[in-house]
Amino acid sequence: MDARALSSARRRSWLVSSIPLEIAQPTLRLLVAIPCLNEASTIADVVSHVPRNIAGVGRVDVLVVDDGSTDATSEEAKKAGAMIVRHSANRGVGRAFQSAVEFAVERGYDMMVNIDGDRQFDPADIPKLVAPLTSGAADMASASRFLDKSLTPDMPRVKLIGNRMMSWLISRLVRIQYSDVSCGFRCYTREALLRINLHGAFTYTQETFLDFSVKNIRIVEIPVKVTYFKDRESRVAGSLLNYAINTAKIIFRGYRDYYPLRFFWFIAAGLALPGLILGIMFFAHFFLTGTFTGFLFAGLLSGFLSMLSVLFLLIGVVADMLDRVRSNQDRILYMLKKYRPRIDT
Numbered sequence: 001m002d003a004r005a006l007s008s009a010r011r012r013s014w015l016v017s018s019i020p021l022e023i024a025q026p027t028l029r030l031l032v033a034i035p036c037l038n039e040a041s042t043i044a045d046v047v048s049h050v051p052r053n054i055a056g057v058g059r060v061d062v063l064v065v066d067d068g069s070t071d072a073t074s075e076e077a078k079k080a081g082a083m084i085v086r087h088s089a090n091r092g093v094g095r096a097f098q099s100a101v102e103f104a105v106e107r108g109y110d111m112m113v114n115i116d117g118d119r120q121f122d123p124a125d126i127p128k129l130v131a132p133l134t135s136g137a138a139d140m141a142s143a144s145r146f147l148d149k150s151l152t153p154d155m156p157r158v159k160l161i162g163n164r165m166m167s168w169l170i171s172r173l174v175r176i177q178y179s180d181v182s183c184g185f186r187c188y189t190r191e192a193l194l195r196i197n198l199h200g201a202f203t204y205t206q207e208t209f210l211d212f213s214v215k216n217i218r219i220v221e222i223p224v225k226v227t228y229f230k231d232r233e234s235r236v237a238g239s240l241l242n243y244a245i246n247t248a249k250i251i252f253r254g255y256r257d258y259y260p261l262r263f264f265w266f267i268a269a270g271l272a273l274p275g276l277i278l279g280i281m282f283f284a285h286f287f288l289t290g291t292f293t294g295f296l297f298a299g300l301l302s303g304f305l306s307m308l309s310v311l312f313l314l315i316g317v318v319a320d321m322l323d324r325v326r327s328n329q330d331r332i333l334y335m336l337k338k339y340r341p342r343i344d345t
Helices: 003-018 043-048 073-079 093-106 123-134 157-174 190-195 205-214 240-258 260-289 296-338
Strands: 028-036 057-067 083-087 111-114 140-144 186-189 219-223
Touching (some): 028 043, 028 093, 043 057, 057 073, 057 093, 073 083, 093 111, 123 140, 157 205, 157 240, 190 296, 240 260, 240 296, 260 296
Parallel strands (some): 028 057, 057 083, 140 219
Antiparallel strands (some): 140 186
C-alpha cells in the first residue's frame, strides 16, 4: 500500500471511530453479563426482565457466569434463556467479570453490560447505561447509587461511609471526581473491553477506574435506584473487614503499577520530610552547643531516612521505565484481542 492509500485508509478509520455507534453500526450486539454465586432464587427473574428492545441495539443476549455455585443457579438461568459460563470452583467476582469480558470479546459483541444477579439493580435501567455509549458520549457508563441524592439507598451506615470513602480515595488517585466506584452495574463499549486489563480476583470495580484513567477511557456516571434487602448478606462484602483489606490490596497494587513515579516519589517525600526536620534539629543543636551529645540519634535517623528517600526516588525512576514496558505489553494484548478470530454465536 503506497503512502497516499495508507493516509486515506487512516482517515476512513478515524471517521468510522468518531461516528456514534448507533450510526456506524445500526445492528449493534449487546451482551448482558450476570456474574453470580448461589443466586438460584433470583437469577431467572433477573434474566427474564432484561429488556430485549433497546434503542440503537439490534440484538441482546444474556450470559450468566456461575462462579462455582453449589445450588441450581446454572439450571435456573438456562431455563430462563441465558447462556452459561461456569467456573468449577469459586474464583471471586473479579475472575467472573474477566470471564464475561473474554466471552464478549471472543464473540465480537459491540457492548457489554454487567449487572448483579440478586435483583438489587433493575434490569429495566439497562437502556440508561447503553444510551451514552450508542451516542458516542462515553466508553463506559457506570451506575451510581449516590450521584442523585434522592436515590441514595437505605443501606447500613458503615457501608455508606465505606463506599463514600472509597470513591473519595479513587477520585484523588485518578484526579477525576466520581461518586460511586464500587457499583457492579456498568456498560462498556467493545473498545473499552479490548483495552481493559485487570488482575484482581476478589473484585474489579475500583481497579477498573484506575486502569481506564491511565488509558483515557471516557467514563460517565448514571444515577440509578438500587434496592437493598435487609435479610440478604453480600456475597462480596459479607465481612466489611475482609472486603476493606482485599480491596485495599487491589488499589495499592493498581496505583503502584499504573502510577509508579507518583507512588514511589510520594513515599520518598514522606521519608525525606522527617529526615530533613531531624537533620535541622541535629545541626541546630551542634551550632548552639558545639557538641553532638544528646542529639546524635537525630543525626543518625536523619541520615537513614534521607538514604531511604533517595532509594525510593531511584526505585520510582526504574519503575517508571518498567511502566513503559507494561504499556507496550498492553498495546500488544489489545491488538491480539482486536484481530483474533471471532467465535460465532
